[in-house]
Amino acid sequence: MTVPASRAAPHPVAASISAPGAAALAIRNLIKEYVRGQPVLKGISLTIAPNGITAIIGPSGTGKSTLIRCINRLVEPTSGEIVFEGRSLTLLSRRSLRVVRRLIGMVFQEYNLVERLTVIENVLSGRLGYVSPFKAWLRRFPPDDVTEAFSLLEAVGLADYAQQRADSLSGGQRQRVGIARALMQRPKLLLADEPTSSLDPKTSVEVMTLMQELTFERGIPTIVNIHNVDLARRFASRMVGLSGGAVVFDGPPEALSEDHLKQIYGGEDWLH
């Protein structure tokens, strides 16, 4: 078992302050309104360091999913700026957006595998941004991609499941395929939207461990939305507390106190 990245690496906030140019992602004053005049995100500013896991915690409906989807523009931000790989994502045309999306892997709460495709097809769909639609349709992926897909399946412990249909897998297995698909993109950033919410506690820890190891090996900074504060504390190198559409806490897991939790979630009865 490798030493988790987060424990060894310096705190990412400190790292980004000491080397301002090295941020993997910078979000500035991000605002999202689904209904005009009712912002869900009220001016979020965050800088993500080029390594480590950043956990975003906060009550349901506070805009965690919206925030993460604004980054790869599955949701269109209302205003604000997101800088990634030296480009402002909010200004990109649809074509350039596709090119940038290829560099951002995403893992979903309900896995979002294509149920009727096989596991290996799901993993290889991570390369769709690089393969022409015609070749993709004929399942003609470059041999290197196929090799990598199989080694990723090996890495997530599903080497024997390559030809099984995704809908025959258990929740934990599906999320492993989801992680393999995201990493198949060879991303420069990984977004995970509640990756463990549909899983039991043991499987949740296994999935988070896997994600931590694989992203550390590859040096991929990761942003994780997560309900479970204890799980976030265990795996993240940085915690961001979101409440009412604004950042109310930003710091290392050790700094997150009960008072902070009260402020993020409101009330205190649930703590004891």
Added chain:
Amino acid sequence: MSAAPPALAHPRAFVPNWPVRLAWIVLALYLAYALSHLELTPARFLAGLEFGRNFLAKLFPPDFARWELLLKGLKESLEMAVLASALGIALSLPVSLLAARNLMPGWVTWPARMLMVVCRSFHPVIVAIVFVKAVGFGALAGILALTVASVGFLGKLFTEAIEEISLKQVEAVRATGAPFMSVIAYGVLPQVFARFIGFASYELDANLRNSTMVGIVGAGGIGGTLFAAFQRFDYDFVCAIIVSIIALIIAGEILTNSVKRVFRA
């Protein structure tokens, strides 16, 4: 005291719905009116039975003496049905993708939907009459007529299937930066493929039945032979044709079932 009705301990579970009751009453009244208006008396019914008995007596036994003519018509009907189904499926796929409101903006879905409505507006026999006038007698007119009908129905069924897919799976494929056609190939089609096969085999079945009909207006197939036999009061040959059509439909049923089984991966 005892004369007063006991107070209900709970609210009524089944509240009478007067608008629905009224609708049932109106329906019953209309049925009674229609029956009396068309003079469907028991005497008329008995007279009809007498006609039927004579007709049945003339039908049997079926006469297969002109089996070559029969076989030629059946073969033509089968070919028309298969060709029209293939063409219809090929045209329905792009049209239904354009018409799906969860994938396309309104200005694209609207014309695609209009096209399908127009294709579905008329019975295949009426469309066949139009094509007979346009391209002349024969199988070509029949194939075109059946293709139009196929696009109308398959397009609608395919569109509905596409509109019911899980957009989460599509979102995941979009998030990889896949181009639009790859999103269709990996995010949309796998979700609807099994249902498409089911609908397509149903349409082949419908086309088989309709291909025995359009011949009546001169658009090829066994229908023309059937109509001619009727007009000559050649009832035992009519019976042979009807028996053959039933056999053809059963064969088609077996064929489409095996097609479905092959694709049920």
